[in-house]
Amino acid sequence: MKSPLLENERFVQIAAPVFVGVVFLLLWEAVVRATDTPVYILPGPVEIGKAFVEDWGVLFHSLLMTLKVTLMAFIISVVLGTAASLLFVQSRWIEVSLFPYAVLMQVTPIVAIAPLIIIWVDDTTWALTVCAVIIAIFPIISNTTLGLRSVDPNLLSMFRMYRTGRMQQLIRLRIPSALPYFFGGMRISTGLALIGAVVAEFVAGTGGTQAGLAYLILQSGYNLNIPRMFAALGLITLTGITLFAMMVWLSDRVLRNWHESALKVEH
Amino acid sequence: MTQVKAIRPEVVAAGQDPDTTGPSPGNSRAGRPIVDVHGVDKVYNNGTVALKDVELTVKEGEFVSLLGPSGCGKSTLLRLMAGLGDVTRGEVKWWEQGYDVVGQKGRKLAFVFQNATLMPWARVRKNVRLPLDLNKEKGPETEQRIDQALEMVGLNKFGDAYPRELSGGMQMRVSIARAMVTEPNLLLMDEPFGALDEMTRNKLNDDLLRLWKANGWTVVFVTHSVYEAVYLSNRVVVMAARPGRVIEEVPIEAPYPRGQDFRVSTEFAGYCRRVSEALEVASRQGEEASS
Numbered sequence: 001m002k003s004p005l006l007e008n009e010r011f012v013q014i015a016a017p018v019f020v021g022v023v024f025l026l027l028w029e030a031v032v033r034a035t036d037t038p039v040y041i042l043p044g045p046v047e048i049g050k051a052f053v054e055d056w057g058v059l060f061h062s063l064l065m066t067l068k069v070t071l072m073a074f075i076i077s078v079v080l081g082t083a084a085s086l087l088f089v090q091s092r093w094i095e096v097s098l099f100p101y102a103v104l105m106q107v108t109p110i111v112a113i114a115p116l117i118i119i120w121v122d123d124t125t126w127a128l129t130v131c132a133v134i135i136a137i138f139p140i141i142s143n144t145t146l147g148l149r150s151v152d153p154n155l156l157s158m159f160r161m162y163r164t165g166r167m168q169q170l171i172r173l174r175i176p177s178a179l180p181y182f183f184g185g186m187r188i189s190t191g192l193a194l195i196g197a198v199v200a201e202f203v204a205g206t207g208g209t210q211a212g213l214a215y216l217i218l219q220s221g222y223n224l225n226i227p228r229m230f231a232a233l234g235l236i237t238l239t240g241i242t243l244f245a246m247m248v249w250l251s252d253r254v255l256r257n258w259h260e261s262a263l264k265v266e267h
Numbered sequence: 268m269t270q271v272k273a274i275r276p277e278v279v280a281a282g283q284d285p286d287t288t289g290p291s292p293g294n295s296r297a298g299r300p301i302v303d304v305h306g307v308d309k310v311y312n313n314g315t316v317a318l319k320d321v322e323l324t325v326k327e328g329e330f331v332s333l334l335g336p337s338g339c340g341k342s343t344l345l346r347l348m349a350g351l352g353d354v355t356r357g358e359v360k361w362w363e364q365g366y367d368v369v370g371q372k373g374r375k376l377a378f379v380f381q382n383a384t385l386m387p388w389a390r391v392r393k394n395v396r397l398p399l400d401l402n403k404e405k406g407p408e409t410e411q412r413i414d415q416a417l418e419m420v421g422l423n424k425f426g427d428a429y430p431r432e433l434s435g436g437m438q439m440r441v442s443i444a445r446a447m448v449t450e451p452n453l454l455l456m457d458e459p460f461g462a463l464d465e466m467t468r469n470k471l472n473d474d475l476l477r478l479w480k481a482n483g484w485t486v487v488f489v490t491h492s493v494y495e496a497v498y499l500s501n502r503v504v505v506m507a508a509r510p511g512r513v514i515e516e517v518p519i520e521a522p523y524p525r526g527q528d529f530r531v532s533t534e535f536a537g538y539c540r541r542v543s544e545a546l547e548v549a550s551r552q553g554e555e556a557s558s
Contacts, residue, residue, distance in 0.1 A: 154384040157351050161378060162401035163370070172400070176388045257429050258387040 051227035073132030081140025132196030147181025183251035306357035319510035340511020377446035507549035
């Protein structure tokens, strides 16, 4: 016999991964206790939970800092990346001349450029943001450019038959066609913005009131405060998941009426 | 042996000055050439000869089908008639003039593509409205035309639906409504019903004939179905491949309205046989050319 709850797609989608998580945490706690592992090597979930509650003030402050850099970098990436894509589709020449540099920016490890940027940009928050933008902007550029080019050729012929200008073509045809690609780029970009923010902070090692989650991890490492390290790590992961989920939600909302990605098929 | 070697109508537009020889309104409208393809070659940049020395005149009120094996250039020819792409040699005239006159009152052209070609992100109504939007036509009168067009194709209840919520046949009807809304004089259709099942196709064929008569269109219809071509047309233009060219024109003299009776008549079967024979000759010539 099947319970009606297990037939509910939504319930299963949430319950199944939660169940796996709980089992994992229980096992973890059990192993830590059974082997008597010291807290400074591997704390159990209970110790980490305690750190969460006790250090919440510090953790939350750092979270806000990291979140600030991440969101700024993400927004700048979306705006600049979209602008670059719109520029690229204006002419083959512009795209051919500039696209290799976008790739160049993408393949250069951020860790290697970060020290330079930190020297050049005085304000730490901005320095971190620039680093994060450098890696978060690429998926927006490449996806949106691809999308703006992926127009039904017959629809394009039709626009040509009505002697439509470039602007009308862009607004009525290219931009809507590009939306699914654009949202795909945003999903990847949020994650990269967060990674960029954290990596740049590791390199910068900014302390004081500007300290984000990465610095907190570094500092906790030096102090052998491993539970707090785990708590900070958990917060970074949680932030990434939340941002990703928000992007999925947004894209589903916008595309739900017409695009296959947001389509729910019944079999 | 085929007995039907139809004589091609004389090309009248050759040598005329496009700016000064517009037909005067007093002329007899019947038989006035709407599209005139004269000595046209089309060679693509990669060297493929898509069309070789094509002559074709479509007259007002006619329903002409272009039929041929794949690669015979029938779609290319249709696109040239729509002003999409340039001819390599020869010329195409619309209403005995240059492409500039297309779009003027009484000289409107609409194109219906293979696979409905709708905007998936827009509701049916907005899709139908597209040509009007592109021509910057607004106002209550245009709304009325959209309503009319939707009603003509039997989709007045589906204006708010998204294309993907409709069946293939319904999507095609949206596409036809989108063409109708501009009140075209010349309708060019590129294998519009090729992807549909036979029942839907027959239904849409009947719809199309009804609309053709009701609206006084001139239609050029590309198809690879002998039956469809014979059922619909005044004239079937048979083309061969490699290079794409017109090899025969078969007039279908059965009177309209044509219906189920015509579909099962011996007359219909006779025409189908003749067209099939011509098509076989076309395919053979294409194969010889490629071997």
